Amino acid sequence: MNGFVPPPYPYDRLDRLRPITDAFDGGTVDLSIGTPFDPPPPAVVEALSTSGAERSYPPSIGTPALRDAARNWIERRFAVDVPIAQIGATIGSKEFVATLPQWMHLRTPDRDTVLFPAISYPSYEMGAILAGCRPVPVAMLPDGRMDLDSIRADDAARALLLWVNSPGNPTGALDDLDAAARWGRAHGVPVFSDECYVEFTWTGRGRTILEAGLDGVVAVHSLSKRSNLAGVRVGFYAGDAELVAYLQEVRKHVGMMVPGPAQAAAVAALDDDEHVEVQRQRYRSRLEQLAGVLGRWSGVDVALPAGAFYLWIPTDDGWEYAERLARDGGALVSPGEFYGPDGSGFVRVAVVQPDDRVQLVADRLAASTR
Ligand SMILES: Cc1ncc(COP(=O)(O)O)c(C=O)c1O
Numbered sequence: 202m203n204g205f206v207p208p209p210y211p212y213d214r215l216d217r218l219r220p221i222t223d224a225f226d227g228g229t230v231d232l233s234i235g236t237p238f239d240p241p242p243p244a245v246v247e248a249l250s251t252s253g254a255e256r257s258y259p260p261s262i263g264t265p266a267l268r269d270a271a272r273n274w275i276e277r278r279f280a281v282d283v284p285i286a287q288i289g290a291t292i293g294s295k296e297f298v299a300t301l302p303q304w305m306h307l308r309t310p311d312r313d314t315v316l317f318p319a320i321s322y323p324s325y326e327m328g329a330i331l332a333g334c335r336p337v338p339v340a341m342l343p344d345g346r347m348d349l350d351s352i353r354a355d356d357a358a359r360a361l362l363l364w365v366n367s368p369g370n371p372t373g374a375l376d377d378l379d380a381a382a383r384w385g386r387a388h389g390v391p392v393f394s395d396e397c398y399v400e401f402t403w404t405g406r407g408r409t410i411l412e413a414g415l416d417g418v419v420a421v422h423s424l425s426k427r428s429n430l431a432g433v434r435v436g437f438y439a440g441d442a443e444l445v446a447y448l449q450e451v452r453k454h455v456g457m458m459v460p461g462p463a464q465a466a467a468v469a470a471l472d473d474d475e476h477v478e479v480q481r482q483r484y485r486s487r488l489e490q491l492a493g494v495l496g497r498w499s500g501v502d503v504a505l506p507a508g509a510f511y512l513w514i515p516t517d518d519g520w521e522y523a524e525r526l527a528r529d530g531g532a533l534v535s536p537g538e539f540y541g542p543d544g545s546g547f548v549r550v551a552v553v554q555p556d557d558r559v560q561l562v563a564d565r566l567a568a569s570t571r
Pocket of ligand 1: 296366369395423426431
């Protein structure tokens with residue numbers, strides 16, 4: 202067989218550490234996947250069961266109510282007005298990220314390259330691979346922004362799209378979205394801006410690429426992180442009129458439909474900002490707590506990120522750190538190489554677990570160093 206063989210799923214590779222962490226009294230504390238554990242607001246859960254939207258097929262582009270709620274949120278949050286026609290629904294942003302290169306390649310068959318940050322969420326690269334396209338990582342500057350000047354002219358000429366992610370997973374760094382939009386326009390390359398962590402921006406205010414104008418750019422948002430709805434699978438994209446119209450049409454043919462009750466829940470979530478503030482405080486205090494705990498345990502200060510809910514910790518060998526933390530703290534974390542070869546000297550800690558579980562890790566680590 203010489204066809205496509207899916208590589209091991211990154212988080213499945215942690216299974217070898219699980220027997221170590223499972224053996225702890227109280228079991229594994231999973232700080233590897235960035236999956237929210239805190240509850241969504243009750244009104245959102247209520248909307249899931251009372252929308253009456255389960256009988257008929259939901260509109261693939263999103264219900265008028267969902268697109269309107271997304272539009273209002275963008276206006277409220279960033280003071281940008283996006284016409285409702287330029288907004289479409291996603292079944293969470295992962296499917297959008299992983300399928301986008303196929304649709305972009307069908308639209309522009311003479312281009313074949315997907316540009317993405319060299320240290321990043323693995324689905325940017327995987328989407329290119331699944332489309333039979335060329336994934337080309339863009340080098341990062343020491344401050345975590347992409348080094349756009351390092352993109353070679355021949356790669357830019359072949360590029361179907363550029364991904365930018367700010368605040369970024371795994372580093373939490375804030376990228377220069379204006380510069381990304383400018384680069385895309387100068388090179389005729391659509392820029393897709395994954396902004397799923399924007400509500401968790403710790404230094405300065407959260408930004409969208411749409412503030413640089415809608416032409417040639419698309420912002421991608423998700424309710425998974427903002428409203429603890431990863432299990433409901435709903436998000437949206439918004440931006441350039443022509444790109445959004447094309448994607449809406451092609452995604453209709455594929456049957457990309459967010460279930461009606463999920464769309465109703467997303468409306469309730471987008472209309473409410475209070476729960477986001479509560480969640481911000483939770484992540485903020487867990488980041489501070491875990492940075493302190495891991496700093497004391499390892500003897501090396503742990504820096505707080507500019508955004509998102511991960512600690513991105515430099516170390517000699519990410520796997521070795523992960524194994525040590527599994528043995529001493531019964532916690533699972535992600536070796537940095539999950540996010541690209543340049544991440545191998547790091548480890549990523551997701552502060553998603555409830556406070557009592559985070560405290561459990563703190564207690565175990567304190568006991569291990571006594
Ligand atoms: C950068 C980034 N983009 C997209 C996603 C996908 O989120 P969802 O599909 O739940 O919207 C994640 C999830 O961890 C992420 O970290």
